Amino acid sequence: MTTYEPVIGLEIHVQLSTSTKMFCGCALSFGEPPNTLTCPVCLGLPGTLPLANERAIHFGLMIGLALESELAPRSIFHRKNYFYPDLPKGYQISQYDEPLCRGGRLGEVRIHRVHLEEDAAKLVHAGASGRIHGSDASVVDFNRGGTPLAEIVTEPDVRSAAQAREWLTLLRTTLRRLGVSDVNMEEGSLRCDANISIRPVGSATLGTKTELKNMNSFRFLERGVNAEIARQEALLRAGEAVVQETLHFDPATETITSLRSKEEAHDYRYFPEPDLVPIAITLQMLDAARGDMPELPAAREERLVGLGLNAGSARQLAWRTELGDFFETALEAGSAEPQPLANWVCNELVAVVGDADPATTSVTPQALAQLVALVVAKTVTPANAKLVLDRLATDGGDPAQIVDAEGLGSIGGGDTLEPMVDAALAAHADAAEKIRAGNMKAIGAIIGHVMRETKGRADGAEVTRIVRDRLGV
Amino acid sequence: MSVTDLTGLTAAQAVAAIERGETDATELFEAYRAAALADELNAYLWVPDGAPDSPPPAGAPLAGVPLAVKDLFCTQGVPSQAGSKIIEGYRPPYTATVVAKLAEAGAPLLGKTNQDEFAMGSSNENSAYGPVLNPWDRARVPGGSSGGSAAAVAAGSAPWALGTDTGGSIRQPAALCGIVGLKPTYGAVSRYGMIAFASSLDQAGPLTRDVADAALLLRHMVGHDTRDSTSVGFPGEIATPSAERLDGIRLGVPEELTGDGIEPGVLDAFHATLELAEQLGATIETCRLPHAPHALAAYYVLAPAEASSNLARYDGVRYGRRAGDGGDLPEMYTRTRSEGFGVEVKRRIMLGTYSLSSGYYDAYYGSAQRVRTKIAEDFRTAFDNFDFVVTPTAPTVAFELGSKVDDPMAMYVNDYCTVPMSLAGTPAISIPNGLSEGLPTAFQIAGPAFSENRILDAAHALESAIGFDASGGRLSRGGMPSTSSGRGAGGPAEL
Numbered sequence: 001m002t003t004y005e006p007v008i009g010l011e012i013h014v015q016l017s018t019s020t021k022m023f024c025g026c027a028l029s030f031g032e033p034p035n036t037l038t039c040p041v042c043l044g045l046p047g048t049l050p051l052a053n054e055r056a057i058h059f060g061l062m063i064g065l066a067l068e069s070e071l072a073p074r075s076i077f078h079r080k081n082y083f084y085p086d087l088p089k090g091y092q093i094s095q096y097d098e099p100l101c102r103g104g105r106l107g108e109v110r111i112h113r114v115h116l117e118e119d120a121a122k123l124v125h126a127g128a129s130g131r132i133h134g135s136d137a138s139v140v141d142f143n144r145g146g147t148p149l150a151e152i153v154t155e156p157d158v159r160s161a162a163q164a165r166e167w168l169t170l171l172r173t174t175l176r177r178l179g180v181s182d183v184n185m186e187e188g189s190l191r192c193d194a195n196i197s198i199r200p201v202g203s204a205t206l207g208t209k210t211e212l213k214n215m216n217s218f219r220f221l222e223r224g225v226n227a228e229i230a231r232q233e234a235l236l237r238a239g240e241a242v243v244q245e246t247l248h249f250d251p252a253t254e255t256i257t258s259l260r261s262k263e264e265a266h267d268y269r270y271f272p273e274p275d276l277v278p279i280a281i282t283l284q285m286l287d288a289a290r291g292d293m294p295e296l297p298a299a300r301e302e303r304l305v306g307l308g309l310n311a312g313s314a315r316q317l318a319w320r321t322e323l324g325d326f327f328e329t330a331l332e333a334g335s336a337e338p339q340p341l342a343n344w345v346c347n348e349l350v351a352v353v354g355d356a357d358p359a360t361t362s363v364t365p366q367a368l369a370q371l372v373a374l375v376v377a378k379t380v381t382p383a384n385a386k387l388v389l390d391r392l393a394t395d396g397g398d399p400a401q402i403v404d405a406e407g408l409g410s411i412g413g414g415d416t417l418e419p420m421v422d423a424a425l426a427a428h429a430d431a432a433e434k435i436r437a438g439n440m441k442a443i444g445a446i447i448g449h450v451m452r453e454t455k456g457r458a459d460g461a462e463v464t465r466i467v468r469d470r471l472g473v
Numbered sequence: 474m475s476v477t478d479l480t481g482l483t484a485a486q487a488v489a490a491i492e493r494g495e496t497d498a499t500e501l502f503e504a505y506r507a508a509a510l511a512d513e514l515n516a517y518l519w520v521p522d523g524a525p526d527s528p529p530p531a532g533a534p535l536a537g538v539p540l541a542v543k544d545l546f547c548t549q550g551v552p553s554q555a556g557s558k559i560i561e562g563y564r565p566p567y568t569a570t571v572v573a574k575l576a577e578a579g580a581p582l583l584g585k586t587n588q589d590e591f592a593m594g595s596s597n598e599n600s601a602y603g604p605v606l607n608p609w610d611r612a613r614v615p616g617g618s619s620g621g622s623a624a625a626v627a628a629g630s631a632p633w634a635l636g637t638d639t640g641g642s643i644r645q646p647a648a649l650c651g652i653v654g655l656k657p658t659y660g661a662v663s664r665y666g667m668i669a670f671a672s673s674l675d676q677a678g679p680l681t682r683d684v685a686d687a688a689l690l691l692r693h694m695v696g697h698d699t700r701d702s703t704s705v706g707f708p709g710e711i712a713t714p715s716a717e718r719l720d721g722i723r724l725g726v727p728e729e730l731t732g733d734g735i736e737p738g739v740l741d742a743f744h745a746t747l748e749l750a751e752q753l754g755a756t757i758e759t760c761r762l763p764h765a766p767h768a769l770a771a772y773y774v775l776a777p778a779e780a781s782s783n784l785a786r787y788d789g790v791r792y793g794r795r796a797g798d799g800g801d802l803p804e805m806y807t808r809t810r811s812e813g814f815g816v817e818v819k820r821r822i823m824l825g826t827y828s829l830s831s832g833y834y835d836a837y838y839g840s841a842q843r844v845r846t847k848i849a850e851d852f853r854t855a856f857d858n859f860d861f862v863v864t865p866t867a868p869t870v871a872f873e874l875g876s877k878v879d880d881p882m883a884m885y886v887n888d889y890c891t892v893p894m895s896l897a898g899t900p901a902i903s904i905p906n907g908l909s910e911g912l913p914t915a916f917q918i919a920g921p922a923f924s925e926n927r928i929l930d931a932a933h934a935l936e937s938a939i940g941f942d943a944s945g946g947r948l949s950r951g952g953m954p955s956t957s958s959g960r961g962a963g964g965p966a967e968l
Contacts, residue, residue, distance in 0.1 A: 040565070047665065081829070090788060275703065
């Protein structure tokens with residue numbers, strides 16, 4: 001049986017977090033009442049003219065730099081013409097054959113281009129379907145209309161739905177790190193369409209592709225792409241052909257329906273936007289964009305590995321910017337070593353804060369560093385240190401003081417532990433006998449006894465050492 | 474002063490009369506408002522109920538001399554319909570930059586003037602609100618698309634007017650009505666608030682009784698506008714023209730625009746003025762604009778292409794006319810636009826849509842852009858050797874109403890001499906050049922970008938020498954054609 005390989009390219013729309021819209025001075029919308037953030041320009045009233053948002057161009061250049069793109073010294077806006085109620089001018093101002101950025105790479109995926117455009121308004125369909133077909137009426141909210149968008153188009157370098165999801169996560173982290181967007185898929189500030197085809201493994205020719213839209217979460221992206229791959233595979237196995245078309249993914253039912261076929265595709269009649277002069281990138285603009293570039297996740301990952309972190313920790317800290325920042329601040333406090341500290345941030349701290357930014361909790365990076373140092377010095381056992389962390393998360397405070405106040409300090413010295421071990425051996429003579437006979441599993445009873453006596457503060461390894469010493473095994 | 478005396482003044486003379494205290498802004502406004510209300514040429518689509526409540530700002534350079542404004546300029550709260558039914562009664566929530574600037578300079582809105590729908594036409598017969606009549610002969614067209622503005626100024630119902638020029642829409646109606654019309658350098662005047670026809674060509678300009686008024690109005694129109702990214706403003710100030718001679722001025726006469734197709738009477742008047750220019754000290758030589766014969770073809774690809782996109786917003790969703798509410802969305806669009814647009818507008822939308830279509834773009838739009846570049850190069854080369862390029866403005870005098878409406882090509886040829894400068898983005902003025910068969914002819918002076926001051930000076934010198942008698946267009950004369958012929962009555966018009 002033929003084995004198929006998917007070939008996937010992604011088109012990502014990113015709402016830029018400028019303070020004003022792409023071509024007018026209206027503020028961006030964050031759920032204000034409908035049609036309150038509008039003006040003659042973004043309503044497309046007769047006689048109005050667009051003005052390109054300098055900040056959006058700045059953000060576009062930063063994205064281009066982050067994606068290692070070639071920044072065009074001169075790029076132009078085009079009009080993309082089609083009729084729809086969410087498009088008040090009857091055209092979208094976008095970029096076509098002279099985009100702001102060309103080429104580039106992020107991770108293992110090559111970038112085709114990055115361009116700037118304006119978002120459409122929001123259509124709300126009254127009626128059961130929630131879509132324009134079959135709705136009783138539709139109303140338009142122009143608050144969103146004109147929001148600046150960067151469209152990022154990849155080369156068809158993605159080979160699986162899981163890879164698509166993982167790569168999009170890297171892109172989101174990169175964009176968040178740049179500070180150019182909220183990059184929230186559920187709220188629509190990050191949107192991803194996928195161009196999908198499949199071909200027999202080993203084949204160099206591309207199959208017929210479809211464009212899948214409306215995957216509005218990372219989970220749905222993975223599910224949608226997988227569903228489309230399966231649909232195409234089933235078609236080919238049945239001896240049928242894949243038809244080039246635009247598809248709609250319904251997250252509720254996870255079904256795929258056709259939006260329009262190739263024959264129904266719009267002829268957008270692109271032509272240069274005569275109301276806007278070309279974007280000419282000056283050295284000052286380039287310097288400003290370079291000057292605002294933070295360290296990006298890929299570079300941070302590499303640097304963290306250089307600090308001695310293992311690959312898993314390095315990626316987790318680099319891809320979750322807020323964890324990485326927390327880690328680095330804690331490391332600067334100087335009391336903890338990188339890897340143990342990274343383990344505590346990536347595992348125990350994440351277990352406490354979940355998806356939240358740890359900077360918003362009461363745990364300070366300095367406190368975590370101290371706590372990790374106490375663990376490493378065996379002043380507190382890992383189990384008790386987790387209790388300390390819980391206290392830090394709710395009340396804050398100083399780890400050492402919490403340990404003292406709560407009596408959570410380890411009991412590790414021979415003077416204290418040895419009499420306890422002796423007592424335990426006496427109380428569990430049968431277990432002691434088994435250990436002597438070589439059954440080390442029986443040591444659990446001795447350790448358990450000591451732990452009960454010390455309320456968990458004993459160092460299990462130290463107890464084991466004393467038992468072996470006493471019994472000569 | 475009597476009402477007739479008041480409306481007989483040029484705008485500059487009216488400013489002086491107000492400053493001398495011989496009249497005031499309200500009296501002048503009411504005199505013109507009465508004339509506008511009495512207009513029988515269908516030049517006006519809207520006239521206010523009274524004079525402005527507040528007087529012009531103290532020290533305002535235009536002193537309150539009222540201004541007629543082409544319908545397509547957006548004026549807050551006042552109908553701004555671009556001569557179209559599709560936005561009938563549309564009252565914008567804002568005012569076009571140039572109208573606001575002129576109001577601030579002391580030129581209040583006298584009325585909105587009729588025009589070809591969306592500025593598409595050369596006869597004003599494409600207005601959804603009926604044709605404008607030529608004050609020299611009411612059986613004839615005033616030209617277009619700024620026909621209402623031109624007719625109002627020629628008839629004396631407005632001291633001056635704003636128009637827009639895309640391929641000749643100021644200069645050609647100025648020519649056919651015997652007044653002065655100037656198309657500035659593209660970018661000198663803000664386009665913000667002008668209902669767009671073809672964005673890369675549209676430019677606002679003055680229609681006035683004489684050259685001095687054109688300079689005065691233009692002085693307060695130019696300037697960079699932060700709301701128009703294509704506006705560049707004007708280097709320096711527009712001066713008051715004063716030249717009486719043309720010593721050392723080199724005039725180039727392009728053979729491509731002064732030969733076949735120009736009516737003999739028009740051509741005779743043109744050559745007579747060339748002789749006058751020589752007497753004033755100018756040198757006259759033939760020049761070449763090799764690509765000018767292709768200008769009209771390029772224009773009728775580019776302008777409709779832009780228009781097809783600019784006019785997409787009239788879809789019945791947000792404002793203006795909506796038809797077919799009972800059907801689905803495509804039906805609503807189709808019926809709205811079928812009923813709302815006139816024949817010529819639809820023709821150009823179809824032309825433009827076609828030439829931008831996938832597979833045709835390069836052959837049409839791409840080729841036309843290349844021709845446009847060549848024409849701009851032609852002018853640059855010409856201006857290396859000449860101060861100005863001069864031509865007749867329009868190939869004929871005003872033609873009879875209805876005579877060309879069924880023949881688009883015959884209509885388009887009206888812009889033969891004006892379109893090349895539009896494509897090049899360079900300034901040009903049309904001044905009255907005597908009569909042929911009792912109707913005005915006109916002389917066009919085109920210069921390099923931002924040479925408006927020199928153009929106005931040259932036009933001023935020629936204007937004095939030509940001595941055009943504008944009285945044939947005045948309403949007070951009953952709109953009858955002047956009995957004078959050939960070069961006009963001789964001597965400056967009595968005002």
